[in-house]
Every structure is written in structure tokens, then in C-alpha cells.
Amino acid sequence: MALLTLSSPHTHGPNRTSRIMLTVALATLPGLAVMTWFFGFGSLINTVLAIITALASEALVLKLRKYPVSFFLKDNTALVTGLLLGLALPPLAPWWITVLATSFAIIFAKQIYGGMGNNPFNPAMVGYALVLISFPVQMTTNWVTSFQVSGSDVAGFTDALSIIFAGASSTADAFTGATPLDQYKYLISKETSDELLQRNTFNGWLNGGWEWVNLAFLAGGLFLMVRRIITWHIPVSMLAALGICSLILGWDEDLYTPLSLHLLSGATMLGAFFIATDPVSASTTPTGKLIYGAGIGILLYVIRTWGAYPDAVAFAVLLMNFAAPFIDAYTQPRSYGHSKPKRGLKPGEKS
Amino acid sequence: MTHLIQLHEFDGGIHPPENKRQSNSRPIRKASLPSELVLPLHQHIGAPANPVVAVGDTVLKGQVIAEPEGFVSAPLHAPTSGKISAIEARQVPHASGLSETCIVIEPDGEDTWIEHQGLCDALGLDHCDDIPVDKLLERIRDCGIAGMGGAGFPTAVKLHTGKHKIDTLILNGAECEPYITADDMLMREHASEVIRGAQILLQILGAERCLIGVEDNKPEAIAALDDALVQHNEEHHIDVVTIPTKYPSGGEKQLIQILTGKEVPSGGIPASLGIVCQNVGTAAAIADAVDFGRPLISRITTVTGDAVRDKGNWEVLLGTPVSHLLSLSGYRPAKRERVVMGGPMMGFALPTTELPVVKTTNCLLAPTEKELPTNNPAMACIRCGLCAEACPADLLPQQLYWFSKAQEFDKAEQHNLFDCIECGACSYVCPSEIPLVQYYRFSKGAIREERAAAEKAEQARIRYEARIDRQEREKAEKEAKRKARAEAAAKAQSVKKEAPAAKAVPAAEPAANADLEKLQKQLAAAQAAVAKTKEKLEAAREDPEKADKIPAFESALAKTQDKIKTLAKDIAAAKKAAKSAPAAAGPDKGDPNSPERLQKKWETAAARLETARKRLADAEVDGADTVDALRAGVEKQEARVAEAKSAYEASLNSDASLKTAVSNNAGTDNTSAETVAAKPDAEQLQKKLLAQKDRVEKAKERLEMARAEGLDSVEALEKALNKQLDKLAAFEAQASTTGEV
Incomplete structure (x- = not known):
């Protein structure tokens, strides 16, 4: 009688990659809902478009690589990449920007490196950086001003569709405007902080829409933490580093963007909880995660303050992706029975 | 409880469903x-x-x-x-x-x-x-x-x-x-x-x-x-x-x-x-x-x-x-x-139920597929780190997995692979259902094998280097010997040419002189070897990497020095002999084929066979991997003993005739009387010469074979060949002298 012989353990817990990815996707929904509320249907349409592109690109490459397509599509990683890219891109970015960024992310940043788990860089951010560098105009002018700021309705579903797919620029101009981070950065040299905040982009505290979007992503991120899908290390160290930089280097609101704007504007919370925490490209040791997150926070501040771009989550994350393997090697935890942790990777050295 | 025990917590760990109620509700x-x-x-x-x-x-x-x-x-x-x-x-x-x-x-x-x-x-x-x-x-x-x-x-x-x-x-x-x-x-x-x-x-x-x-x-x-x-x-x-x-x-x-x-x-x-x-x-x-x-x-x-x-x-x-x-x-x-x-976490699946319960069998678990589903195909590791959180030994299971998969065993070891207790907590929590423990077992096995192989290789290296040293030493000695022999032959030739009439006496003299020269050459070579070994020893002492070779060098040095001593003694003896040679060149002085020598040879061969056998037995007990080589060596040595024995016996048989030949060699002036007796002797010598040539050929062949196979017996065979060559030279010298008579 031949029995089934498998290696131990013979039992398995309830964790599944596909479920983890689906939870991540669900956790972004409050943010997406708030974005749609404040900025119209652009983000939603872009997100759906990005997801479809991501799944299609993934399926195509899996087929080319002769991998079982449905088995791997069901891991939901492509879904999350598309989703995050859709959320990160300007709400009224033309469709081809979304399609280009997403397909590049999946095909080049993910599959060419070997597919899920093997990509050294965050695919969504590679796609984002590609279109940001290649098409700076489309990437900076298609941000929407919230209805509270403009006083008029945001782009309705059909408006958004026509802008995104037909490039109806005249209609677009009615809805778009600079983001708060952008505006503050370029106007602070001419105006005082108080004057600036009276401008309708800011419209006082908690009124521009961006604060609510960030708070929604924060809520989603906390949900992921409670579900133990992400740990506190990266978001906390990233936000703390950003905050400390802002307090020490940019304490003068009349010269630099204030802390509140850094934390609650742009892609800060989306970046801290959903993008920097991508496990594949991030550092994995507890100490390493702290260093990795802090690095992103510092780079984010530096680029936002002295760089050419108003926001910098993509660049900060990609730069730290480079450093992650190195950080991991030097931040191994102390193992049971050892007096001190190992440092670095010295091939040939025996333990 | 009478004492208050402060409990501590270990990192990691998991809480799988306990499933103990099924079996603990009724008595044993x-x-x-x-x-x-x-x-x-x-x-x-x-x-x-x-x-x-x-x-x-x-x-x-x-x-x-x-x-x-x-x-x-x-x-x-x-x-x-x-x-x-x-x-x-x-x-x-x-x-x-x-x-x-x-x-x-x-x-x-x-x-x-x-x-x-x-x-x-x-x-x-x-x-x-x-x-x-x-x-x-x-x-x-x-x-x-x-x-x-x-x-x-x-x-x-x-x-x-x-x-x-x-x-x-x-x-x-x-x-x-x-x-x-x-x-x-x-x-x-x-x-x-x-x-x-x-x-x-x-x-x-x-x-x-x-x-x-x-x-x-x-x-x-x-x-x-x-x-x-x-x-x-x-x-x-x-x-x-x-x-x-x-x-x-x-x-x-x-x-x-x-x-x-x-x-x-x-x-x-x-x-x-x-x-x-x-x-x-x-x-x-x-x-x-x-x-x-x-x-x-x-x-x-x-x-x-x-x-x-x-x-x-x-x-x-x-x-x-x-x-x-x-x-x-x-x-x-x-x-x-x-x-x-055993249990579902660390137990092992039996290949059949026809196996006995042993001292460690604490559980037999027969689950249904519904109860404990077999794993789905493993997906890629997304480095989520859940395994690191679950690891009770504070390892980085995901890194160990990548290293194991890439067979980068040194890195896995550096990440404390051997502190893994194979509890299976990492596999249990892995969302990609990767059989992590299996990867670690594979790596551990491979590393253990590697270690064993490395140890073996290190021993082989030490053996090899010792052999190379020894071979170099012997080569130098052999070179010296050969030169001495060649010179002796040349001298013998010239003496023969210059004084064809001065038959036997001068023939014996150069032989003694050649012996002396040979010994002196050997002495020089040995001295050179000592100097070289000393140099090497110094270098080894300074270089910590070669420190492990110091004992080998030291023993080599001691050996060579011993050899020098014996050589010096031999030289002294040879000098004495050379002085007295004209007067009384001993019948066995220049003749390596004398029964006494052959007997000695036989005895040394037999003694050597004894040591070889002993060594083989030791190796067999230790299970050393040299057993095969040693066994082959013993067989060769056995053959040599047999050969030496038969040579000795043959020499005894031909003793009578040989003695005349020898006395002819050593004879002083009674040439006409000797000539008569020398005729049949010359024929016999011719025969012997041919046989000796044959033997040299055989010895050469054997040496080649041993060299090709890298056997330990090369050294002994080289010595044997040299002896055979010496013998041949002696025969030739003899033959030429008798032939001319």
C-alpha cells in the first residue's frame, strides 16, 4: 500500500497570497471613494483602466512564458499594481498615459525580472516614474481641483470619459489645477504662509480635499496593520522621518512647506501604507524596515523641497528599493542562541 | 505551585488549531x-x-x-x-x-x-x-x-x-x-x-x-x-x-x-x-x-x-x-x-503502514484530505515576512529560502541556517504555501555533504603535497645516482680502452672508485636537499598559511639528515675498500648478483612486504580510502618478493659457475688459465645479461604503470628499477671484460 509521503508540516494556516492582495485592494477603497467624491470620476475611470491593462499585460506575458495564466492571475498581484497606479496617476490623465504606465510596470518592471516576487523595484512606481519623466506636462496639469475649491461641480462621468479618452482639453481646463504641494512650493517665495493659505487651492484647513484623501488612505493603512498584512515599521519610520525633516529643516512656514501639508497632501499616506510597504521590493528585517522607511521619508522631503518635482513618492521609493538588499544584509536579527546578530554577507565565511 | 515562576516569552510561534479533543476524551x-x-x-x-x-x-x-x-x-x-x-x-x-x-x-x-x-x-x-x-x-x-x-x-x-x-x-x-x-x-x-x-x-x-x-x-x-x-x-x-x-x-x-x-x-x-x-x-x-x-x-x-x-x-x-x-x-x-x-507540524509521512511502533512514536495521525488539505502548488515568495514573524529561532526564513533555492549555501549558513529547528511554523504561515522546511532540509544536507567533501579534499591535499615533496627529493637523489653511474661507466670504458691488457685488477678499481663517487654524489644531493628543505621550512614558519606543513618538512629534514650520516659512513667504508681494492677486491664487492646480496635483497623485500601488509590492515581498520592503493602495493610487493626469492635461488644454483666468473674478475695475472674457464662463463653471462635486460624492461613497465595510477609504490619501484639498472651495468661491464678475454 503506497501512502502519500510529503515533507512536514502536513498542515497549513489560512494565509494565502491572493487573499492578502485582495485585502490590500479593499483597503484602498476608502481612499478611492474620497478621491471620487472630491475630484470626480477621473480617478475611478483611470483605476479601472489600469486594472484591466495590468491583468491583460500579465496574462499576455504569462502566456508567452507558458505559465498557467488563470492560476497566476488569481494571485491578485497584477490587480494591486494596476490599482495603485490608477490611484497615483493624475485623475484626468489621458488614457494612453495610464495604459503605457501600467503595461510598462507589469511587462518590464515585473515580468521581465521573473514575475511575482522577483522584481527588485516596485512595478507601479517604475511605471509612474516612466510617464512622469517622459510626459511631464500631462503628468502635472491633469490634477483636479476639488469642488469645494472651484465652487463648481467636479467632472461628471461623461466629462471625465471625454477628457480621458478624447483629450477634450478645453473641458479639462475647467476642472484642473495645481496640487497644493506644487502651489505652495512655487508661491512661498513670493507670499507669506498666511496669504498663501487664503488662496483657493488651500481654502483653509481640511477644505481642499487632499487632506481627506490622505486620511482615508491612512484609515485603510491602519486596517492593513490590524489585519497584520503590513507591520508598523515602514509607515511609522517614513512618516516620522518626513515629519522630523520638516520640523528641523522647514520649521519656518514662510520659507518651506509646513508639516501638515507634507503629511496630508500629495501621495504621502498612499505611499507610506500602500507603496513603500510592497513586501517584494522593500526591506524585510524589522530594523531594515525602519531604515528603509526612514530613507524614503528623508528622500521624499529632500526632493519635495529642493528637487524639481512637487511630489516624490515614486523616486524616493525606487531609490530605496536599490538599497533594500544591502540593508537586509546588515540588519539581520539576533537569532536564538547567538550573542550578537550577524552583519553583512561574507560569502565563504562559515557561521 | 509553591514558587512563583517568572515566565518568559519566545519570539514568533503560531497557534494552529489544537485538535486534541478528539483523542483525549477517553482513557488509555x-x-x-x-x-x-x-x-x-x-x-x-x-x-x-x-x-x-x-x-x-x-x-x-x-x-x-x-x-x-x-x-x-x-x-x-x-x-x-x-x-x-x-x-x-x-x-x-x-x-x-x-x-x-x-x-x-x-x-x-x-x-x-x-x-x-x-x-x-x-x-x-x-x-x-x-x-x-x-x-x-x-x-x-x-x-x-x-x-x-x-x-x-x-x-x-x-x-x-x-x-x-x-x-x-x-x-x-x-x-x-x-x-x-x-x-x-x-x-x-x-x-x-x-x-x-x-x-x-x-x-x-x-x-x-x-x-x-x-x-x-x-x-x-x-x-x-x-x-x-x-x-x-x-x-x-x-x-x-x-x-x-x-x-x-x-x-x-x-x-x-x-x-x-x-x-x-x-x-x-x-x-x-x-x-x-x-x-x-x-x-x-x-x-x-x-x-x-x-x-x-x-x-x-x-x-x-x-x-x-x-x-x-x-x-x-x-x-x-x-x-x-x-x-x-x-x-x-x-x-x-x-x-x-508524529504530529502534523513535525511528523513524517509513512510510506507504508507495515512499519513498527518505536520508542519515539508518540502519535499516528491519519487525516482525511478535507481535514488537512495537501498544499496547493507553491506560488512565488513575496517576501511578506510572515515567516520571519513566526520563526521561534529569530531567523529570516524568506532569505534562507532564496539562498536555498539559489543553492547559495554559504549565505544560508551565514544566515544561521543551522539554528533552524525545522518546527514548520514558517511553512504554516506562508501565504504562498512554499514548503520552506523542505528547502532547509535540502540545504542542510547539501552543506553537510560539502563539509565532508571539503574535509576529504583537505586531507588529500596534505597527502599530495607530501608526496610531491618526497618525489622532488628522490628525483634529486636519483639524478645524482645516475650521473655517478654514467661517470663510472665512462671511466670504465676509458680504462678499458687505455689498458686493455690490465684486465681484471683495473676493472675492479674503477668499480670501487665509481662506488665511492656515487656515494659522494649522493651525499652532495642529500646535502642540497637538506638546504632546500631548510629553506622551505623557514618559509613555512613565516607563512601562517603553510604552518600545517611544518611537521612534514621537519620529518623530511630529519630523514635526509639521517641519510647523510649513513652516506658519510658508506663513503668512509668505500674509501677503505678502494684503498684495499687492488690487494683484495672482495668477490662480492662489485657484483650485485652475488647470492649474499640477493639474499639480502630478498629479505628486505620480505620485510617491506610485512610493513605494507601492516599498513593495509591499519587502513582497512580505519576505513581509509587508501585501502585500494595499499592493496595494489602489497600485491606488487608480493610479486617482488617472489622475484627476489627466485633470483636468489637461481643465483645459488649457478653459484659454482658464477664463482669462477667472479674469481676471474678478481683474478690477478693468471690469464691463460682463466681463459679456458671463461668461455662457458661468457655464454652464461650473455644469457644473464639478456635476462637482466628483460627484467629492467619489466621494472620500467611496472614503474610507468604505477606512475600513471599515482600509486604509493612508485618510490619503491623506482628504487627497484635503479637496482636492476645497476645490475645490468655490472653485467655489461662483466660481459665486456670476459668477452674480450
């Missing part, structure tokens, strides 16, 4: 006698036991059927009375699926005990509290007790703590693996034995306190132990400590950490912390052995899983086939049939 039952008992000789860590019974022997229950082999080993006893029906290789319950020697007993159904009694009675002591420790240890060893928690380490060996002073005994009653309830039921029903075992262990170890760690999901067991403590009046030394349920709190290292906050050093043993850890089942077995003289012949085993109808615990005789126990429990084979020996 006694399994019936099967039709045969199969007892593997190797149920413990260490050397397999040695059978002391023969097929057909009748044995009684508790009789020793196999003795321990060496220190780390354990004896084996007959679990019931009956007949030894076979001693043969059978498949044993081991992850390797290998077969090992087993003693098979056919029970007679009587279950008759051999005479046995408690140690106290056996020693005739009045007070059973002061049995000497060595007697206790002897009893534990004699009763075949080995760790019953899982590893099966011989208990008496574990209790020899050497220089370590033990202050704490820990009894492991955590039983953290899901499904298993064998220790739970044992503690409930045999609490008194467990406490008694603890008392004995405390006495042996001289420890002050004992902590019995039990997970809080076994309240009945804890209550039973507490009652037993009161009965034994041991509340002051022994504490039953309730620990939180978390897998793998029953791992020895983890339990020590929970109860004492100390960590067993990597690669070390708990004794270095003053701690000894034993399973509660082992403690109960010790009590049985010491108080009643009952050896370890049965154990409590949980049979559970949805594929058995009647889940529960059995007191089962060692050697009982798994199939017997399963059928007692109402086993119905399920789809994708699996039977796991």
Missing part, C-alpha cells in the same frame, strides 16, 4: 498482541544495538535481545514472551525510508515476564532514597531508555553532564503539537510515575529544582500532577508550571527560554546553562525502570485523524505494526491516504 487502552513484533535495532540516536539472540531462541518479556554498541547507544528488550522468528533487514519508520536490521518476535501469547525487581531490592538497601547515582544511571541504561519526546537520545548519556553543574531539571509536558495527546494522557493517568521519575532525575543530577512545563490547554494533566506532588511531598523541589499554549513551546530550546529566560547557545547543549530537559514520558519510564525493573518495552501512542473512527491513546508494545494499531482504531483509508508518525 491497552493494545492487543499483534501476530509479530518488529524491533529495529536502531530506535535511538547513536550506534545501533547488537543482537544477542538467535533466530529460533525463546525469549521472555523484558529479556535483553540486543546490547548497546558503544557509549551512545541503548539496549533492546523483548516486549513480550515468544520466539525470535527472524533477524533481518526490514523497512523502519525513518524519513529516509531505509531498511535496517530488525529482530522479529513471534509472541507466544503467554506474555511471561522475565524475573525483574526494583533497584532498591536488587541492591538490598534499606533506604531507597540513597541508591548510588552510578547504579541509577546503570539501571536507566540497562533498561534501554531513550528520549521519548521525539529525538530518542539515550537518556543515560544525556544525564552524564560531565563538567557541567546542573541546577535545574525541566520536564517537558508542553506537548505543543496539534493532535497529539499521549503526554497529556500519561500525565493524567501516570502523574505519580512522572513525579517519581523527577525525583530520581533530581537525585542523579544533584539539581535543586525541577520545573514541569505544561501548556494551559491541559488543565486535567496539571491538576493530576499537582495532586501527585502533594502525595510525594515534593512541593518544595518540583513545580508544575502552566505555560501559555503556543507552538512550538515544547521545543527544548523554546521551553528552556519560557521557563528560565535563558537561551541555549547556538551549537551548544542545555547542560552548559545548568539545565537538563527530559520528556515526561521518559521520566515515567525511568520510574518504572528504577522502582520495578521494567525496561522500556511499551509506550503510549495517540491514534487520531478523521480517517480513524475510534480516536484515542493506546498503551502499545514496541514493535507493534502501525497497521495493527490502525485496525484496532477502526481505520478507513481515505482518498489521498496519508499516515503521519
Whole structure:
């Protein structure tokens, strides 16, 4: 009688990659809902478009690589990449920007490196950086001003569709405007902080829409933490580093963007909880995660303050992706029975 | 509990469904006698036991059927009375699926005990509290007790703590693996034995306190132990400590950490912390052995899983086939049939149910596919880090996985792969369902193999370098010899040409001179070799990397220096001989074929054969890998001895004629008389010359062969060839002189 012989353990817990990815996707929904509320249907349409592109690109490459397509599509990683890219891109970015960024992310940043788990860089951010560098105009002018700021309705579903797919620029101009981070950065040299905040982009505290979007992503991120899908290390160290930089280097609101704007504007919370925490490209040791997150926070501040771009989550994350393997090697935890942790990777050295 | 024990927490760990209720709701039952008992000789860590019974022997229950082999080993006893029906290789319950020697007993159904009694009675002591420790240890060893928690380490060996002073005994009653309830039921029903075992262990170890760690999901067991403590009046030394349920709190290292906050050093043993850890089942077995003289012949085993109808615990005789126990429990084979020996986390799946229960079999788990689904195909690692959070050893399982997969073993080792206890927590939490533990086992195996190979290679390197040194030395010596020979031949030629009339006397003189020169050349070469070796030795002393070669160089140096001494002596002797040569050139001086020399040669060859044989025997005992080479060497040497012997005998036969030839050689002026006798001698010499040429050819061939195969005998063969060449030269010289006469 031949029995089934498998290696131990013979039992398995309830964790599944596909479920983890689906939870991540669900956790972004409050943010997406708030974005749609404040900025119209652009983000939603872009997100759906990005997801479809991501799944299609993934399926195509899996087929080319002769991998079982449905088995791997069901891991939901492509879904999350598309989703995050859709959320990160300007709400009224033309469709081809979304399609280009997403397909590049999946095909080049993910599959060419070997597919899920093997990509050294965050695919969504590679796609984002590609279109940001290649098409700076489309990437900076298609941000929407919230209805509270403009006083008029945001782009309705059909408006958004026509802008995104037909490039109806005249209609677009009615809805778009600079983001708060952008505006503050370029106007602070001419105006005082108080004057600036009276401008309708800011419209006082908690009124521009961006604060609510960030708070929604924060809520989603906390949900992921409670579900133990992400740990506190990266978001906390990233936000703390950003905050400390802002307090020490940019304490003068009349010269630099204030802390509140850094934390609650742009892609800060989306970046801290959903993008920097991508496990594949991030550092994995507890100490390493702290260093990795802090690095992103510092780079984010530096680029936002002295760089050419108003926001910098993509660049900060990609730069730290480079450093992650190195950080991991030097931040191994102390193992049971050892007096001190190992440092670095010295091939040939025996333990 | 009488003391307040500060509990500590170990990092990581998981909470899989416990699934213990199925099997701990009914008392332990006694399994019936099967039709045969199969007892593997190797149920413990260490050397397999040695059978002391023969097929057909009748044995009684508790009789020793196999003795321990060496220190780390354990004896084996007959679990019931009956007949030894076979001693043969059978498949044993081991992850390797290998077969090992087993003693098979056919029970007679009587279950008759051999005479046995408690140690106290056996020693005739009045007070059973002061049995000497060595007697206790002897009893534990004699009763075949080995760790019953899982590893099966011989208990008496574990209790020899050497220089370590033990202050704490820990009894492991955590039983953290899901499904298993064998220790739970044992503690409930045999609490008194467990406490008694603890008392004995405390006495042996001289420890002050004992902590019995039990997970809080076994309240009945804890209550039973507490009652037993009161009965034994041991509340002051022994504490039953309730620990939180978390897998793998029953791992020895983890339990020590929970109860004492100390960590067993990597690669070390708990004794270095003053701690000894034993399973509660082992403690109960010790009590049985010491108080009643009952050896370890049965154990409590949980049979559970949805594929058995009647889940529960059995007191089962060692050697009982798994199939017997399963059928007692109402086993119905399920789809994708699996039977796991041990728990679902660390147990191993049996290849067949025709395997015996052994000393470490705490559970048989027969799950259905629905109950414990087999893993889906593994997906890619997304480095989510859940495994690192679950790891009780604080490793980075995901990194170890990547390194194992890429076969970067040095990096895996550098990430403390060998601190992995294979608990399976990482695999359990892995969302991609990667069989992580399997990867680690693979890496560990590969690294162990690599280490063994590296050690072998290092030894080979040392051997090789020693050989190269020796060969260089010999080459120099040989070169010197050859030159001396060539010069001698040239001189002989010139002497012959210059003074064809001055027949024999001058012929003998150059021979003596040539000898002398040869020796002087050899001396020079040896001196050069000494200088070279000294230089090398200096270099080695300065260079720490070559430090391991110093002894080799030193011995080489000593040898060469010895050689110089002998050479100096020889030279002195040769000089004397050369002086007296014209007067009395000894009959055997220049002739290597004299019977005396041949006899000597034969004797040396025989002596050498002796040493070679000895060396071969040593190598065979050590199991060295040089055995083959040595064996070939011995055979060659045997051939050489035979040859030397026949040469000697041949020389004896031709002695008479040879003597005349020799005397002719050594003769002074009576040439005309010699000529007559020289004629037949010349013919014989011609024959001999041809034979010698043949022999040289053969020796050359043999040497070539030995060189090609890199045999150790090259050295000896070279010497042999040189001798043969010398002989040939001598013959030629002889032949030319006689021929001209």
C-alpha cells in the first residue's frame, strides 16, 4: 500500500497570497471613494483602466512564458499594481498615459525580472516614474481641483470619459489645477504662509480635499496593520522621518512647506501604507524596515523641497528599493542562541 | 505551585488549531498482541544495538535481545514472551525510508515476564532514597531508555553532564503539537510515575529544582500532577508550571527560554546553562525502570485523524505494526491516504503502514484530505515576512529560502541556517504555501555533504603535497645516482680502452672508485636537499598559511639528515675498500648478483612486504580510502618478493659457475688459465645479461604503470628499477671484460 509521503508540516494556516492582495485592494477603497467624491470620476475611470491593462499585460506575458495564466492571475498581484497606479496617476490623465504606465510596470518592471516576487523595484512606481519623466506636462496639469475649491461641480462621468479618452482639453481646463504641494512650493517665495493659505487651492484647513484623501488612505493603512498584512515599521519610520525633516529643516512656514501639508497632501499616506510597504521590493528585517522607511521619508522631503518635482513618492521609493538588499544584509536579527546578530554577507565565511 | 515562576516569552510561534479533543476524551487502552513484533535495532540516536539472540531462541518479556554498541547507544528488550522468528533487514519508520536490521518476535501469547525487581531490592538497601547515582544511571541504561519526546537520545548519556553543574531539571509536558495527546494522557493517568521519575532525575543530577512545563490547554494533566506532588511531598523541589499554549513551546530550546529566560547557545547543549530537559514520558519510564525493573518495552501512542473512527491513546508494545494499531482504531483509508508518525507540524509521512511502533512514536495521525488539505502548488515568495514573524529561532526564513533555492549555501549558513529547528511554523504561515522546511532540509544536507567533501579534499591535499615533496627529493637523489653511474661507466670504458691488457685488477678499481663517487654524489644531493628543505621550512614558519606543513618538512629534514650520516659512513667504508681494492677486491664487492646480496635483497623485500601488509590492515581498520592503493602495493610487493626469492635461488644454483666468473674478475695475472674457464662463463653471462635486460624492461613497465595510477609504490619501484639498472651495468661491464678475454 503506497501512502502519500510529503515533507512536514502536513498542515497549513489560512494565509494565502491572493487573499492578502485582495485585502490590500479593499483597503484602498476608502481612499478611492474620497478621491471620487472630491475630484470626480477621473480617478475611478483611470483605476479601472489600469486594472484591466495590468491583468491583460500579465496574462499576455504569462502566456508567452507558458505559465498557467488563470492560476497566476488569481494571485491578485497584477490587480494591486494596476490599482495603485490608477490611484497615483493624475485623475484626468489621458488614457494612453495610464495604459503605457501600467503595461510598462507589469511587462518590464515585473515580468521581465521573473514575475511575482522577483522584481527588485516596485512595478507601479517604475511605471509612474516612466510617464512622469517622459510626459511631464500631462503628468502635472491633469490634477483636479476639488469642488469645494472651484465652487463648481467636479467632472461628471461623461466629462471625465471625454477628457480621458478624447483629450477634450478645453473641458479639462475647467476642472484642473495645481496640487497644493506644487502651489505652495512655487508661491512661498513670493507670499507669506498666511496669504498663501487664503488662496483657493488651500481654502483653509481640511477644505481642499487632499487632506481627506490622505486620511482615508491612512484609515485603510491602519486596517492593513490590524489585519497584520503590513507591520508598523515602514509607515511609522517614513512618516516620522518626513515629519522630523520638516520640523528641523522647514520649521519656518514662510520659507518651506509646513508639516501638515507634507503629511496630508500629495501621495504621502498612499505611499507610506500602500507603496513603500510592497513586501517584494522593500526591506524585510524589522530594523531594515525602519531604515528603509526612514530613507524614503528623508528622500521624499529632500526632493519635495529642493528637487524639481512637487511630489516624490515614486523616486524616493525606487531609490530605496536599490538599497533594500544591502540593508537586509546588515540588519539581520539576533537569532536564538547567538550573542550578537550577524552583519553583512561574507560569502565563504562559515557561521 | 509553591514558587512563583517568572515566565518568559519566545519570539514568533503560531497557534494552529489544537485538535486534541478528539483523542483525549477517553482513557488509555491497552493494545492487543499483534501476530509479530518488529524491533529495529536502531530506535535511538547513536550506534545501533547488537543482537544477542538467535533466530529460533525463546525469549521472555523484558529479556535483553540486543546490547548497546558503544557509549551512545541503548539496549533492546523483548516486549513480550515468544520466539525470535527472524533477524533481518526490514523497512523502519525513518524519513529516509531505509531498511535496517530488525529482530522479529513471534509472541507466544503467554506474555511471561522475565524475573525483574526494583533497584532498591536488587541492591538490598534499606533506604531507597540513597541508591548510588552510578547504579541509577546503570539501571536507566540497562533498561534501554531513550528520549521519548521525539529525538530518542539515550537518556543515560544525556544525564552524564560531565563538567557541567546542573541546577535545574525541566520536564517537558508542553506537548505543543496539534493532535497529539499521549503526554497529556500519561500525565493524567501516570502523574505519580512522572513525579517519581523527577525525583530520581533530581537525585542523579544533584539539581535543586525541577520545573514541569505544561501548556494551559491541559488543565486535567496539571491538576493530576499537582495532586501527585502533594502525595510525594515534593512541593518544595518540583513545580508544575502552566505555560501559555503556543507552538512550538515544547521545543527544548523554546521551553528552556519560557521557563528560565535563558537561551541555549547556538551549537551548544542545555547542560552548559545548568539545565537538563527530559520528556515526561521518559521520566515515567525511568520510574518504572528504577522502582520495578521494567525496561522500556511499551509506550503510549495517540491514534487520531478523521480517517480513524475510534480516536484515542493506546498503551502499545514496541514493535507493534502501525497497521495493527490502525485496525484496532477502526481505520478507513481515505482518498489521498496519508499516515503521519508524529504530529502534523513535525511528523513524517509513512510510506507504508507495515512499519513498527518505536520508542519515539508518540502519535499516528491519519487525516482525511478535507481535514488537512495537501498544499496547493507553491506560488512565488513575496517576501511578506510572515515567516520571519513566526520563526521561534529569530531567523529570516524568506532569505534562507532564496539562498536555498539559489543553492547559495554559504549565505544560508551565514544566515544561521543551522539554528533552524525545522518546527514548520514558517511553512504554516506562508501565504504562498512554499514548503520552506523542505528547502532547509535540502540545504542542510547539501552543506553537510560539502563539509565532508571539503574535509576529504583537505586531507588529500596534505597527502599530495607530501608526496610531491618526497618525489622532488628522490628525483634529486636519483639524478645524482645516475650521473655517478654514467661517470663510472665512462671511466670504465676509458680504462678499458687505455689498458686493455690490465684486465681484471683495473676493472675492479674503477668499480670501487665509481662506488665511492656515487656515494659522494649522493651525499652532495642529500646535502642540497637538506638546504632546500631548510629553506622551505623557514618559509613555512613565516607563512601562517603553510604552518600545517611544518611537521612534514621537519620529518623530511630529519630523514635526509639521517641519510647523510649513513652516506658519510658508506663513503668512509668505500674509501677503505678502494684503498684495499687492488690487494683484495672482495668477490662480492662489485657484483650485485652475488647470492649474499640477493639474499639480502630478498629479505628486505620480505620485510617491506610485512610493513605494507601492516599498513593495509591499519587502513582497512580505519576505513581509509587508501585501502585500494595499499592493496595494489602489497600485491606488487608480493610479486617482488617472489622475484627476489627466485633470483636468489637461481643465483645459488649457478653459484659454482658464477664463482669462477667472479674469481676471474678478481683474478690477478693468471690469464691463460682463466681463459679456458671463461668461455662457458661468457655464454652464461650473455644469457644473464639478456635476462637482466628483460627484467629492467619489466621494472620500467611496472614503474610507468604505477606512475600513471599515482600509486604509493612508485618510490619503491623506482628504487627497484635503479637496482636492476645497476645490475645490468655490472653485467655489461662483466660481459665486456670476459668477452674480450
